[in-house]
Amino acid sequence: MRRHELTEREWKVVEPHTLGRLGTGRDNRLFVNAVLYRVRTGVAWRDLPERFGPWNTAARRFRRWAQAGVWEALFQAVQEPDYAWVLIDSTTAKAHKAAAGPKKSTPAAEALGRSRGGFCTKVHAVVDALGNGLHLVLTPGQAADSPQLPVLLAALPESPGAVVADKAYDTNAVLDTLAQQQAEAVIPPKATRLDQRGYDDNLYADRNKVERFFGRLKEARGFATRYEKTASSFLAVAHLLAALDWMR
DNA sequence: TTTCGCTTACAGAATGTCCC
DNA sequence: GGGACATTCTGTAAGCGAAA
Numbered sequence: 691m692r693r694h695e696l697t698e699r700e701w702k703v704v705e706p707h708t709l710g711r712l713g714t715g716r717d718n719r720l721f722v723n724a725v726l727y728r729v730r731t732g733v734a735w736r737d738l739p740e741r742f743g744p745w746n747t748a749a750r751r752f753r754r755w756a757q758a759g760v761w762e763a764l765f766q767a768v769q770e771p772d773y774a775w776v777l778i779d780s781t782t783a784k785a786h787k788a789a790a791g792p793k794k795s796t797p798a799a800e801a802l803g804r805s806r807g808g809f810c811t812k813v814h815a816v817v818d819a820l821g822n823g824l825h826l827v828l829t830p831g832q833a834a835d836s837p838q839l840p841v842l843l844a845a846l847p848e849s850p851g852a853v854v855a856d857k858a859y860d861t862n863a864v865l866d867t868l869a870q871q872q873a874e875a876v877i878p879p880k881a882t883r884l885d886q887r888g889y890d891d892n893l894y895a896d897r898n899k900v901e902r903f904f905g906r907l908k909e910a911r912g913f914a915t916r917y918e919k920t921a922s923s924f925l926a927v928a929h930l931l932a933a934l935d936w937m938r
Numbered sequence: 939t940t941t942c943g944c945t946t947a948c949a950g951a952a953t954g955t956c957c958c
Numbered sequence: 959g960g961g962a963c964a965t966t967c968t969g970t971a972a973g974c975g976a977a978a
Contacts, residue, residue, distance in 0.1 A: 734951060747960055919952050
């Protein structure tokens with residue numbers, strides 16, 4: 691087995707979710723390994739090693755699978771969440787110049803925007819009590835964090851016991867959402883709040899798990915820097931990495 | 939002669955399209 | 959699903975004329 695390739699155990703999990711008819715097309719495992727190689731090393735599609743076949747074919751197949759929801763389905767299938775509490779945060783991925791969105795779309799529609807650090811995409815995530823990814827959302831880099839919290843929670847099949855997030859999420863709208871879901875808000879109040887409400891600081895100390903989740907994903911150069919023009923392709927990269935993170 | 943500002947051409951990358 | 963090629967985008971370098 692070469693570096694970056696799927697282990698036997700990982701392939702057994704991934705294989706049921708792959709597309710393609712038997713007897714046609716190239717080896718699905720070889721293809722998934724090609725995607726992993728690219729995502730983890732950050733090489734351009736056209737620089738894909740020859741052992742993976744024509745780069746163009748692999749690139750297009752990756753997009754087809756992304757549009758068919760294969761990578762997202764895999765991400766959802768591997769989850770065995772602990773909803774005792776969830777942690778929410780965001781990170782930014784600087785966009786490579788080649789990631790400028792396709793002409794038929796707009797930068798905002800492809801989750802691209804200017805922020806500190808330049809042209810970038812913001813990745814919002816909710817992870818379970820053990821620090822495993824549950825749902826991911828992309829927005830342009832300048833987008834605020836707090837409006838995405840309800841979006842992330844709405845994607846969960848059940849309401850968590852508590853939600854842990856940093857001060858950026860201390861808004862009335864967020865607190866209302868959590869109250870409606872009967873989830874404890876473990877969010878420090880902003881310094882400007884007149885009501886400096888208390889929160890469970892022991893649980894808040896657990897917030898590093900979502901930071902570590904991003905850290906693990908960012909070990910892949912293809913996630914730390916966005917090379918994809920479309921949001922769907924970049925989200926597919928994130929889904930694949932988050933799925934493999936569950937198998938670690 | 940140098941500097942500035944503008945335009946143009948090109949390179950390099952991901953994605954789209956046609957056809958099989 | 960695959961092969962070949964086209965399209966579209968940004969950054970950069972080169973070319974050019976005007977002004978200092």
